[in-house]
Amino acid sequence: MIAACGQIPVAKPLLGEQEVEAVRRVILSGWVTQGPEVAAFEKEFADYVGAAHACAVSSCTTALHLALSCVGVGVGDEVITASHSFIATANAIRYCGAMPVFVDIEAGGYNIDPDRIEAAITPRTKAILCVHQLGLPCDLRRVVNVGKRYSIPVIEDAACAAGSEILWYGQWQRIGKPHGDIACFSFHPRKVVTTGDGGMLTTSSEEYDRKLRLWRQHGMSVPDTIRHGAKQVIYEDYPEFGYNYRMTDFQAAIGREQLKRLPELIARRREIAQKYTWHLSRLAGLRTPAEPSWTRSNWQSYCVVLPDRFDQRETMQALLDRGISTRRGVMNIHLEKAYSGSGTYRAATTLTRSVAAQRTSVILPLFAQMTDAELAHITGELSSILGSADPAASRTV
Numbered sequence: 001m002i003a004a005c006g007q008i009p010v011a012k013p014l015l016g017e018q019e020v021e022a023v024r025r026v027i028l029s030g031w032v033t034q035g036p037e038v039a040a041f042e043k044e045f046a047d048y049v050g051a052a053h054a055c056a057v058s059s060c061t062t063a064l065h066l067a068l069s070c071v072g073v074g075v076g077d078e079v080i081t082a083s084h085s086f087i088a089t090a091n092a093i094r095y096c097g098a099m100p101v102f103v104d105i106e107a108g109g110y111n112i113d114p115d116r117i118e119a120a121i122t123p124r125t126k127a128i129l130c131v132h133q134l135g136l137p138c139d140l141r142r143v144v145n146v147g148k149r150y151s152i153p154v155i156e157d158a159a160c161a162a163g164s165e166i167l168w169y170g171q172w173q174r175i176g177k178p179h180g181d182i183a184c185f186s187f188h189p190r191k192v193v194t195t196g197d198g199g200m201l202t203t204s205s206e207e208y209d210r211k212l213r214l215w216r217q218h219g220m221s222v223p224d225t226i227r228h229g230a231k232q233v234i235y236e237d238y239p240e241f242g243y244n245y246r247m248t249d250f251q252a253a254i255g256r257e258q259l260k261r262l263p264e265l266i267a268r269r270r271e272i273a274q275k276y277t278w279h280l281s282r283l284a285g286l287r288t289p290a291e292p293s294w295t296r297s298n299w300q301s302y303c304v305v306l307p308d309r310f311d312q313r314e315t316m317q318a319l320l321d322r323g324i325s326t327r328r329g330v331m332n333i334h335l336e337k338a339y340s341g342s343g344t345y346r347a348a349t350t351l352t353r354s355v356a357a358q359r360t361s362v363i364l365p366l367f368a369q370m371t372d373a374e375l376a377h378i379t380g381e382l383s384s385i386l387g388s389a390d391p392a393a394s395r396t397v
């Protein structure tokens with residue numbers, strides 16, 4: 001069985017001939033940076049998530065930087081977020097010269113605890129940056145309500161959440177409508193769809209969208225696509241300070257193909273997640289991921305919490321020895337050396353749940369091409385490592 005499966009990776013992007021053809025089309029078109037493919041990808045992505053505007057950029061990290069700048073976050077301001085996230089979440093706040101203010105996660109999950117946001121607000125708070133961790137939507141209704149009550153904009157770090165859904169006042173809606181002011185997505189290969197690197201911002205605000213488009217391209221008044229096609233000489237100017245955060249047409253062309261695959265990819269990921277839960281929920285002390293009734297995860301990751309008596313590193317090594325790659329659960333930003341200097345962050349609450357989650361959780365392999373045999377191998381080996389004979393593990397899934 002192990003030999004047949006080889007080493008099972010923790011994630012694997014699904015790219016094929018369609019993406020190859022898309023890039024071929026771009027190469028032969030002669031227009032390779034932000035151009036018609038980016039415009040088409042934006043339109044298709046906006047339609048998919050139900051957003052009025054979508055703006056493509058080079059990564060989710062640059063998307064977060066632009067989103068925070070757009071709502072006015074600047075030097076000396078504070079932004080409330082979770083430490084239990086990928087480091088880019090807080091780095092983007094520091095790009096603005098602002099300070100990340102960390103709030104602990106909720107019990108039994110990996111997302112910010114909405115009950116503890118209010119107490120973290122100060123006169124300096126300029127935004128709430130919530131994260132849909134591992135693809136599972138956070139409790140947006142409550143986060144957005146706190147933001148509304150204090151007139152504080154809400155930015156969604158939806159890096160992992162393309163295609164995830166939330167029940168919004170009786171209606172299922174995709175993450176990125178957006179429900180906050182701006183949502184930011186990633187197309188890094190560890191996410192459900194990829195462009196190699198890449199990001200997308202969605203918003204309902206025409207004014208925000210205009211700023212984002214300006215700032216991603218050096219603050220340039222006339223995009224090069226327009227100058228290229230013009231019959232008259234046009235001089236551009238630079239009314240605002242900007243960046244080069246563009247997505248290329250190569251990436252966008254791949255993104256358009258990935259977007260076509262997304263519903264199918266999520267359906268398969270959901271099926272794998274359900275099978276995992278069916279097998280693993282009977283293992284004593286192991287906590288399988290929760291999916292509240294008002295959410296539909298895209299299952300970007302399947303993260304379990306080990307029983308108390310099991311060491312994370314030893315369990316991960318035992319799995320690796322059996323041909324199964326895993327990753328530790330989500331990191332805690334405040335524990336990294338880059339955040340050890342004074343003034344790099346403020347903890348508004350204890351972060352004990354965040355710290356415990358990092359120490360005890362393990363991400364299991366999950367990718368659309370994963371076979372049922374691989375799944376059975378993983379659940380069987382994990383059962384044997386955790387020492388409880390699971391009769392179901394030897395059954396075919």
Ligand SMILES: *Cc1c(COP(=O)(O)O)cnc(C)c1O
Pocket residue numbers: 058059060061062085086088089131133157159160185186187188197198199
């Ligand atoms: C992946 C990730 C990012 C960064 O995305 P990039 O596109 O690689 O910049 C930010 N936040 C979270 C929560 C992520 O998982």
